[in-house]
Every structure is written in C-alpha cells, then in structure tokens.
Amino acid sequence: MRTILLILMLGIFSFNAAQSYKPIDTADYLERKNFLANYTKDTEVFNKRQKEKYEGKTGRELSNSLSRFQKYFQEEVKSKNFVFNTAFNKYVNTVVDQILKSNSLNFPNLKILVEKDNTPNAYCMGDGTLVVNMGLFYWVDNQDQFASVICHELGHLFLDHTIKTQLADMKFEKNGKEEFKSLVSEQNNKGEKAYQIYKRQLYKFSAEKRKQENEADSLGYVYYLKSNFAKSEFKNALVMLKKFDSISPKVLKTETYKQFFDLPEHPFKEKWLQKEDFSTYDYSHYKEKIDKDSVASHPELDLRIKYLDTQFPDQNITTKKVESSAEFQVLEKTARLEFLPNFYQSEDFGVGIYSALQLLQNETQETDYYKYWLGKNFEKIFEARKNYKLNRYLDRVDPKNQDESYQQFLNFMWNLSLDDIKFIAEFYNKKSL
Ligand SMILES: [Zn+2]
Structure with a gap:
C-alpha cells in the first residue's frame, strides 16, 4: 500500500515538474560581477573623454552627471533587475551583431543588457549601454518588429542623442537637478527612485525629443532595410506598441x-x-x-507613424505577413x-x-x-x-x-x-x- 502511494506521489510530482515553468535564476553572481567590473572601467574612460570633449564647466557637469547616473545604474544591476546569459541576452546580441555587420557599424562602448521589466521598451544611455526590456519580446508580433526597435535605438546611439539631451537639459532646465535634490531627504529606496527619475527624463517628451525620435526612425529604418528585414514591419511595430503598456489591455471578466x-x-x-x-x-x-x-x-507613437508615412511612403507596400x-x-x-x-x-x-x-x-x-x-x-x-x-x-x-x-x-x-x-x-x- 505504502509503495503504491509513493509511486503515485512520485508520479504526481514528476507530472507537475514537467508542466511547471521554472523562472529565470537571477543568482548569476559571477556574470553580474564581471559586467559591473567592465562597466566601471569603461565608463570611467568614457566620462573622462566627455570632460575633454566639452571644455570647462560643461564638460565637468556632464561628466559628473554621467557618473551619478552610472552609480545609480550599478545599484540597479546589483539589485538583480537585469538578467545575464539567458536566451534573451543571446538573442539580442545576435540581432545587434547582424545589424552592425550589415551596416558596417562599430560602437566601441556598446554594452547590451536585458531588464526584468514588462514594459515593451528599449532605451540607450549616453555611455553606450543599450537596455532591452523583457516585455518587448512579448508585446511585439515577430522578430522583424523586434529588430526594428533595436535599429531605432542604434539610431539614437549613432546620433549621440542621449548626451545631446543631457547637455540641453543642463543648459535650459534645472528640473532634473531639483528632482534629484528632493531625493536627499528621502529615506527609502533612494537609488531606485533616482533611477526612475533618470528614466523619466530619458523618456521625456518634448519638441527636441520629437525631432530626435524622427531622426532615430529615419536612420533606424536605413539600418533595418540594409539588414534585410521586412519593409512593412518597421511601422507595424509602432502600431503594435501603441496598443499596449505593461498592463494588458484585455478585460478581466x-x-x-x-x-x-x-x-x-x-x-x-x-x-x-x-x-x-x-x-x-x-x-x-x-x-x-x-x-x-x-x-x-503614447502620442509620440502617432507622430512617429505619421512621419514615417510621409518620409517613406513605399514601406506601406503590402508584403506577406511576417510570421x-x-x-x-x-x-x-x-x-x-x-x-x-x-x-x-x-x-x-x-x-x-x-x-x-x-x-x-x-x-x-x-x-x-x-x-x-x-x-x-x-x-x-x-x-x-x-x-x-x-x-x-x-x-x-x-x-x-x-x-x-x-x-x-x-x-x-x-x-x-x-x-x-x-x-x-x-x-x-x-x-x-
Ligand atoms: Zn526613441
């Protein structure tokens, strides 16, 4: 009797194990440690170069603000918000390689990370770090749409948009600084909050930002076509992303x-x-x-779609649906x-x-x-x-x-x-x- 029960239990157990998904293990201590060591080393060199490139107070301020963000970013990495060595990482690396090769591009500072964030988004930081949110894999329809978002980000990177935005912010606005100042009295999660402010600033929608988005789309579309992805999917990705956010719009009955x-x-x-x-x-x-x-x-997505329509009318040629x-x-x-x-x-x-x-x-x-x-x-x-x-x-x-x-x-x-x-x-x- 006992044996039968045991077999039965084992049976149930193995059935569950086969059926149930095991989440990604974020205890990847070694990869994280290696990344942080390289990141610290490379960003120091990068910041120094920016300081020399923009003389005087501007260079100093830029370098300071960069290293401040980098410090917060490192805290984010330490708190296991990114994954290493997963199928996601391998896939993004392959796609980026393909785009760089097809366009004979080389970004010496490029580092690629995958964030445990369900929002369909990707962003790049001034120092050449490209972050792809895990949610992007879910919310786009296919691999070509995914690649189009990467092309857009590489466009930003090539045009040095994040640094330009930061310089503009320093010059015209003190908002960011004020926001960061208000963090001094903050007791809990200071790093996390600062990082959120940084991200918000990065996403901030303004006239300048709109121009940059169009530039990144124009250049990104060139990268995209040269890498042989389906014409129609560049715009389709934007149409797709417009519908969604991190929370599914489906109705809960x-x-x-x-x-x-x-x-x-x-x-x-x-x-x-x-x-x-x-x-x-x-x-x-x-x-x-x-x-x-x-x-x-996402009003910016509407404007981007409109811009693409006027700039590249032939992208609307109906091609076979990309599976x-x-x-x-x-x-x-x-x-x-x-x-x-x-x-x-x-x-x-x-x-x-x-x-x-x-x-x-x-x-x-x-x-x-x-x-x-x-x-x-x-x-x-x-x-x-x-x-x-x-x-x-x-x-x-x-x-x-x-x-x-x-x-x-x-x-x-x-x-x-x-x-x-x-x-x-x-x-x-x-x-x-
Ligand atoms: Zn963009």
Whole structure:
C-alpha cells in the first residue's frame, strides 16, 4: 500500500515538474560581477573623454552627471533587475551583431543588457549601454518588429542623442537637478527612485525629443532595410506598441473573479465587486481626457507613424505577413512566463495579481504556475494590509487614468477584508505545495 502511494506521489510530482515553468535564476553572481567590473572601467574612460570633449564647466557637469547616473545604474544591476546569459541576452546580441555587420557599424562602448521589466521598451544611455526590456519580446508580433526597435535605438546611439539631451537639459532646465535634490531627504529606496527619475527624463517628451525620435526612425529604418528585414514591419511595430503598456489591455471578466475567489469554506461575496461612486466626477471632461491621453497613451507613437508615412511612403507596400519564427515564439512565451516574477521583483504586487488573473483567464497552460504567483502576491498584500502599507503596493482607483477593467480590479482588492485576503493567500499558497 505504502509503495503504491509513493509511486503515485512520485508520479504526481514528476507530472507537475514537467508542466511547471521554472523562472529565470537571477543568482548569476559571477556574470553580474564581471559586467559591473567592465562597466566601471569603461565608463570611467568614457566620462573622462566627455570632460575633454566639452571644455570647462560643461564638460565637468556632464561628466559628473554621467557618473551619478552610472552609480545609480550599478545599484540597479546589483539589485538583480537585469538578467545575464539567458536566451534573451543571446538573442539580442545576435540581432545587434547582424545589424552592425550589415551596416558596417562599430560602437566601441556598446554594452547590451536585458531588464526584468514588462514594459515593451528599449532605451540607450549616453555611455553606450543599450537596455532591452523583457516585455518587448512579448508585446511585439515577430522578430522583424523586434529588430526594428533595436535599429531605432542604434539610431539614437549613432546620433549621440542621449548626451545631446543631457547637455540641453543642463543648459535650459534645472528640473532634473531639483528632482534629484528632493531625493536627499528621502529615506527609502533612494537609488531606485533616482533611477526612475533618470528614466523619466530619458523618456521625456518634448519638441527636441520629437525631432530626435524622427531622426532615430529615419536612420533606424536605413539600418533595418540594409539588414534585410521586412519593409512593412518597421511601422507595424509602432502600431503594435501603441496598443499596449505593461498592463494588458484585455478585460478581466466578472466570471474570472468568481472562478478564482469562490473558495471552499470562503464563498465569493458579490459586494467585493462593488464600485466606488464616481458620479460626482465631471464625466465629459474625463471622456475627453481619455480620448486625448489614454487611448493614444503614447502620442509620440502617432507622430512617429505619421512621419514615417510621409518620409517613406513605399514601406506601406503590402508584403506577406511576417510570421513569428519558432525561436522568437519561445522567447515570447518565456517573456510571458516571466511577467509575474518580474512584477514580484519590482514589488508591484497589486499589478502582479491583476496580471496573474488575466493569464489564468486567457491561458490554458501553466495554470498551476500562475496560481502559485497569485498566492505569493496575495501573501505580500496581506502583510502590507496588516501593516497599513497597502497604498505602497496597490494603486488607488483613478478613473482619469485607468481603464474600466483595472478600476474594477482595484475596487475588488480594496473591498477585501484582511480576513478575506488571508484566506485567499493561504488557499493559493497551500495549493502550490
Ligand atoms: Zn526613441
């Protein structure tokens, strides 16, 4: 009897092991150490060269501001927000190599990193570091669209845009400095906050930025065509990215809440879905705001598409639809499976639960894996709620800036009692054992 039970258990165990995905291990101490050593060495040389290139106060300030950002960036690397030696890294390196070779380009300072960030984005820093977010692998349609984003970033790099922006910032604005100054009194997560400010500045949309985007697209498109990618996909990537953000725009259905939170001995309560009353809001204003900002939540993308249309009319020639290659499909799937570990790593526990529920609603495979993360996030939400720190991990309802599905989710979360949260956390944590 005991043997049969053991065999049965082993059987169940191996079945689970085969089915369940194992997240990327970020304990890659050696690779990180090597990267940081090289990075420190190379950026020192780079900063010194900038100091010489721009004489006097400008050179000094530029070099100082560069090394300040680099210090924060190093902290980010240390806190395991980047992955090394994964299939993602290998793939990006191959794509970059292909583009550089096809265009006889050489960027001596180029370093490529993959960030555990679900936003479909890539960015380059003044010192020649190119960062590709893991989310980009998921949100684009195929390998050519992926390559187009890389070409665009290499365009920025070639045109030295980040340094130019930084110089302009130093000259015309003191905003950045003020923002950084306000960090002095900050007690928690100083490095993380500074890094966020830096990223915000990098993304900042202005007339100059718009010009740079168009320049990077023009040059990027040349790189792209020379590397033999499909003409149509350069613009298609922008159209695709326009639709998405880090949070999936797919609607979370009411039935999904009932399916996953109607638990034995803790039945679902309709009142959990009650919404706050926003009738006092000026709805017409709200609607206008949505049309203007939210739906086209990336106005710069619209302008870039328009610009490409006028500059390169022949890109619209309908070519055969580019299918995602087998290799790219694997990366796409891995990026999807890394969503929840990534949100967890950045302590976005509320968004992590929302994302887990969407995946459970829309995917038929790996459901145990998603439930496991649902439990882990609920555990964190329970701790936060118990310690009156829920605000830190769960957004407040904000009808002006959130779609209806996400608002419904937030209402649900804020309606749960401490006991409800405890019960759900325990249920899903036990389930995963
Ligand atoms: Zn850009």
